Amino acid sequence: MGVKGSLAWSLKIPKVSKPLFQATYRELMNYLIQTSSNVDEINQKLKEIGFKVGEYLLMDYADRIRKHAVAFHQFASTLQLAYKVNSGQEFTSIWISDDRRVVKFTDVKCPICEGVEIKDLPGLQYCNLVSGVFQAVLTLRGFNGDSYQESCRAVGDDACTWTIKLLE
Amino acid sequence: MALEHILGKLKYDGSVTGFALLTNNGQPFLSFSLPEELLPQIHGALRIHASSLKLVNVMTKQGTLILARVDPNWILAVHFSEESLGSALQKTKTVVDMLEQVELPPPPSNIATELPVEAVEEVPEDLSPEIEKMKAATITEGAEVGVPEAGLVVVRHGCIVHHGPRYTDAVTLGSPLNRLLKDKSAKFAVDVLLLADEKRTVFKISQELGKSVERVIDVVTWCVSERILTVECPEEQEAGVAPIVEYPLYEGDLKKAKKEHQAVLMLCDGVHTVQDIAAELNIPYFKALQSIVPYRGKTVKFVGKDKAGE
Numbered sequence: 001m002g003v004k005g006s007l008a009w010s011l012k013i014p015k016v017s018k019p020l021f022q023a024t025y026r027e028l029m030n031y032l033i034q035t036s037s038n039v040d041e042i043n044q045k046l047k048e049i050g051f052k053v054g055e056y057l058l059m060d061y062a063d064r065i066r067k068h069a070v071a072f073h074q075f076a077s078t079l080q081l082a083y084k085v086n087s088g089q090e091f092t093s094i095w096i097s098d099d100r101r102v103v104k105f106t107d108v109k110c111p112i113c114e115g116v117e118i119k120d121l122p123g124l125q126y127c128n129l130v131s132g133v134f135q136a137v138l139t140l141r142g143f144n145g146d147s148y149q150e151s152c153r154a155v156g157d158d159a160c161t162w163t164i165k166l167l168e
Numbered sequence: 169m170a171l172e173h174i175l176g177k178l179k180y181d182g183s184v185t186g187f188a189l190l191t192n193n194g195q196p197f198l199s200f201s202l203p204e205e206l207l208p209q210i211h212g213a214l215r216i217h218a219s220s221l222k223l224v225n226v227m228t229k230q231g232t233l234i235l236a237r238v239d240p241n242w243i244l245a246v247h248f249s250e251e252s253l254g255s256a257l258q259k260t261k262t263v264v265d266m267l268e269q270v271e272l273p274p275p276p277s278n279i280a281t282e283l284p285v286e287a288v289e290e291v292p293e294d295l296s297p298e299i300e301k302m303k304a305a306t307i308t309e310g311a312e313v314g315v316p317e318a319g320l321v322v323v324r325h326g327c328i329v330h331h332g333p334r335y336t337d338a339v340t341l342g343s344p345l346n347r348l349l350k351d352k353s354a355k356f357a358v359d360v361l362l363l364a365d366e367k368r369t370v371f372k373i374s375q376e377l378g379k380s381v382e383r384v385i386d387v388v389t390w391c392v393s394e395r396i397l398t399v400e401c402p403e404e405q406e407a408g409v410a411p412i413v414e415y416p417l418y419e420g421d422l423k424k425a426k427k428e429h430q431a432v433l434m435l436c437d438g439v440h441t442v443q444d445i446a447a448e449l450n451i452p453y454f455k456a457l458q459s460i461v462p463y464r465g466k467t468v469k470f471v472g473k474d475k476a477g478e
Contacts (some may be wrong), residue, residue: 034381035325035371056414059470062454063461140453 009088018111025112029126043125043149050132057086057133058140072143072166073100079134079164080105087111092159101166104150106159113154126154130162144168172363174266175200181259183251185231188341190214190243191275196341198362201355202247204342206233210245223261225253234260238267241275323389325371325381327401329364338396345394353387360387364397412472415441416460420467432459438471 028049029042036042061082062068069075076094084090089111095104112127125131131147138145144167151157178187179200186202194211196202206228213226213235221243226233231249234256238244244264248256337345339361349357356379363373374384391397417438418425425433435445446456460468 034374037382058454058457059461059464062457063464068454140457142452142454 009085013085013088015088018114022112022114025129026116033121039121039123042121043123043128046125046128047132047135047148050129050134051136051139052132053129054133054136055140057082058137061137069141071100072145073103075134075137075164076103076105079103079137082133082137083107083130102163104161104163106161108153108159110153110160113152113160116154117156118154119156122155124152124155125149126152127160127162130160134162134164138164170365171198171267171270171272172365174263174270175362177263177266178246178259183248183256184259185247185249187244187246189238189272190235190245192241192243195275196245197242197275197336197339199339199341199346200358200362202245202341203230206245206247207342209233210235214243223257223264225257232256236260236264238264239272242267242272321389321392321399322401323370323385323392323399324401325369325374325385327370327388327399328366329360329368329370329373329388330366330398330400331364332391332395332398334395335361335364335397338391338394345396348394349391349396352390356383357387357391360384361391361396370399413441414470414472415439416445416464416468417471418460418463418468420463425463425467429459429462432456433463433468436460436468 029046032042032045036045069078073096076096080091080094083105089107089109091105092108093106095106096102110127112130116126118124118126125148128149131149134147135145138147145164146167147162147164150161150163152160175187175198178184186200188196188199188202190196190210192214194207194214196207209226209228210233213224213233214221217224217235221235221237223234223236226235228247231247232251232253233245233247236244236246244260244267246256246260246263248259251259334345337343338349339358340346349361356377359377360373363376368376370384370388371381373388374381377384388397388399392399415438416436418433418436420433422430422433431449432445432451435448440448442456442460443453446453449456464470
């Protein structure tokens with residue numbers, strides 16, 4: 001954790017209780033599960049919601065973060081900071097491909113799906129809202145990229161991993 | 169208190185095997201699992217007590233049946249399997265007292281005024297030819313009045329469920345349609361009909377029954393095809409009705425803003441979104457945003473509006 005992230009988290013960010021956030025998120029998921037016909041639809045809706053959330057967060061982000069990513073792979077550090085100031089924890093690891101066109105963010109203690117175990121919805125991307133937020137940042141910053149959740153602890157994976165990919 | 173909440177007291181009472189609201193001539197209207205073989209006994213009791221009926225018990229093979237007058241038009245019938253007579257009477261009386269606070273609609277006009285003396289006995293054992301006839305008649309009739317074909321109606325979670333022309337028929341115990349309904353999904357379809365109150369959506373019904381939306385959609389779709397129910401599915405519902413969107417509004421003096429921000433701020437009029445402004449000025453979204461955020465909370469405020477209200 002960099003000094004900036006720690007300071008921002010400690011001093012600048014208004015906080016809400018984690019159980020409150022998790023319970024609200026869980027009910028959002030329940031609603032989506034009940035009103036969608038398949039897992040793909042749930043994942044897609046969640047990403048769309050995340051996009052809207054990202055659009056909103058970007059207003060804070062645009063104002064508070066002075067050094068914006070110029071090259072695609074620099075999102076590794078800007079999104080790490082964004083994740084930290086919004087969740088209070090860092091990604092466990094970040095991997096950048098050799099050609100710098102793919103970045104994978106991994107959290108083995110994802111706060112979104114903590115304690116959640118879903119066995120009957122294979123392929124569910126429970127934390128895909130994060131992908132939507134990332135997608136908003138990429139798209140609204142003018143990058144042609146894609147974002148998706150690659151693995152999720154809620155459905156039995158070891159960690160939650162979100163991938164962003166430059167498309168052109 | 170709503171009717172179904174009151175009846176819910178009986179529905180979730182383990183000693184109650186079934187209940188129904190009856191018209192004066194013994195036609196069950198809102199029935200819930202009331203054993204059909206009790207109908208002759210009910211009709212007999214109603215004939216004996218007629219208008220003087222207040223609260224009576226009838227011993228049946230399976231338990232105790234209590235008949236209680238709710239208002240001049242309606243009688244509540246509750247069947248208990250394992251319950252002392254006193255307790256059964258008391259439980260029924262409690263529910264009737266609550267029902268008296270509710271304004272019950274008058275019985276449907278198409279219900280016969282005469283007691284259906286032989287009606288139950290006359291129901292043929294094999295109903296299928298009659299049902300087939302009814303189905304054929306329904307389709308023809310539907311086509312005549314321009315009702316869209318059932319296949320075209322896509323029932324979704326947000327659709328409001330209304331009573332169709334054959335609703336009364338479907339909730340009348342012993343009617344061929346009622347039997348067909350029960351054959352299809354036992355008690356579940358009846359529960360759905362009971363909760364269809366012209367206001368609830370498919371989603372709301374599924375929540376109240378604690379069942380999946382898909383199961384409710386199945387039943388409602390079938391009932392729509394049989395003209396027992398109709399659904400009202402607003403088109404815009406699928407597109408997300410009216411999302412709340414934020415519009416920036418600049419209320420300061422433009423001359424005091426940085427020159428490079430002025431073009432963007434000029435368009436911050438509470439009507440354009442940041443996206444709109446970027447498109448209008450042909451600049452990237454992020455650049456437009458960066459011209460606005462320094463003033464946020466000072467001279468720029470974001471007005472949250474329902475997009476449909478534009």
